[in-house]
Amino acid sequence: MHALLDLVFPPRCAGCDRPGSLLCDACAAEVRRIDPRAACVRCGAPVARPSGCAECRGRTFAFDSAYAATLLEHPVSRAVVLLKDGGERRYAGLLAGLLAERADGWVDPSCAIVPVPASPAAVRRRGFDHAVDLALTLGELRGMPTIRLLESSPVADQRSLGRQERFANRAGAFRLARPRGWEREAEVPARVVLVDDVLTTGATLDAAARVLRAAGVVEVRALVVARAMRADA
Ligand SMILES: [Zn+2]
Ligand SMILES: [Zn+2]
Numbered sequence: 001m002h003a004l005l006d007l008v009f010p011p012r013c014a015g016c017d018r019p020g021s022l023l024c025d026a027c028a029a030e031v032r033r034i035d036p037r038a039a040c041v042r043c044g045a046p047v048a049r050p051s052g053c054a055e056c057r058g059r060t061f062a063f064d065s066a067y068a069a070t071l072l073e074h075p076v077s078r079a080v081v082l083l084k085d086g087g088e089r090r091y092a093g094l095l096a097g098l099l100a101e102r103a104d105g106w107v108d109p110s111c112a113i114v115p116v117p118a119s120p121a122a123v124r125r126r127g128f129d130h131a132v133d134l135a136l137t138l139g140e141l142r143g144m145p146t147i148r149l150l151e152s153s154p155v156a157d158q159r160s161l162g163r164q165e166r167f168a169n170r171a172g173a174f175r176l177a178r179p180r181g182w183e184r185e186a187e188v189p190a191r192v193v194l195v196d197d198v199l200t201t202g203a204t205l206d207a208a209a210r211v212l213r214a215a216g217v218v219e220v221r222a223l224v225v226a227r228a229m230r231a232d233a
Contacts, residue, residue, distance in 0.1 A: 011090060014082055015075030022094050027075045031098070034068050034227065036105075043202055044068035044227045055230060061202055062209035063194065063220040068227035069102040072198055076226050080197050084122075084130050092130065095225045096137035099195065103142060103223060111221070112189035113139045116196040116208045117152040117174070134225070135195040149188065149215075150208055151177040173204070174211045188212070191219040200228040 010019050015027025023031075034046045040053035044066040047053050070076050076098070083091035115135035123129050132148065139146035153173055176188075194208055199222065209220040 005090065013075075014079040014091070022088075022090055023075060023079065030074075031070055031076055032073070033070055033101070036067065036102075039068070041065045044199055044222070044224065045229060046071070046227070056202065059202065061206045062213055063202075063205055063222045066199060066202065066205065066222040066224070067102055067106070068199055068224045069098040070226050072226035072228040080226060083133075084126065084197065087126065089128060089130075089133060092133035093137055095197065096134050096141060098225055099134060099138045099223055100141040103138065103193070107142065107144070107193055107221075107223070109142075109144055111144065111191045111193045111219075112149075113144050113146040114149045114192050114194050114208075114212070115146070116194055116204060117148070117150050119152050119173075123152075131196050134197060138195060138223075144193075145189075147189065148177055149192070150174045150211060171207055171210075173207045176211055176215050188215045188217055190217065192217050192221070194220060194222045195224070196222070197225050198228050199224040199226075201230075 011022045012019050013021060013024040013027050015023060015030065018024055034044065039046045040056060042061060042065060043053060043056035043059075045053055045055035045068075047055060072080070076095075079091045079095060082088040083095065113135050115129070115131040118126070118129045118131055135146045138144070151174065153175060192212055194205055194212070196205060199205060205222045205224075209222070212220050
């Protein structure tokens with residue numbers, strides 16, 4: 001499918017806009033991975049210090065840990081924008097590759113991948129759910145089941161909100177979905193990897209993890225493509 005798409009709409013690099021690929025070799029080499037050994041295990045920020053992580057200090061999260069492949073910076077930030085706001089779905093594959101790389105070593109096949117669903121308004125606007133695309137591709141790459149265990153309810157757009165408001169806004173944003181083909185008595189998986197594109201305050205992932213915990217999920221890990229750091233950090 002992509003081969004035909006590439007022929008009709010040749011891909012351009014998210015970094016330098018040169019035609020030929022979604023991310024050219026030179027720009028791909030610029031992507032800085034977050035070193036897991038030097039990252040906060042709670043929120044994925046690359047700021048682990050003896051004094052603790054300034055990004056998540058004072059916060060409690062319903063997820064056990066968070067992992068981010070990269071920082072939200074060029075060229076990954078542009079790839080995310082092209083995927084979400086530019087309708088360029090081919091970036092789901094590229095970004096899922098970063099997720100798969102990051103998942104190595106700590107995700108095992110007994111975990112189920114669960115996408116954090118986008119809001120119904122965003123799905124209408126885009127025509128697809130970018131997090132579902134990322135999760136399904138990651139599942140294919142790693143041979144893990146992807147289950148659409150969460151549904152989104154309509155809430156205000158997060159992007160115009162401050163940090164505190166985001167937490168309040170996201171509470172109640174999700175509910176448990178019954179995936180197609182499941183019987184009522186089907187058991188929820190014990191261990192889940194929640195997948196999303198970006199972690200900013202953790203509010204969205206927290207709201208999603210809360211619903212999973214209430215449904216009986218024992219371990220919830222969050223895996224995101226990019227960690228957006230607070231401007232004042
Ligand atoms: Zn480039
Ligand atoms: Zn932290």
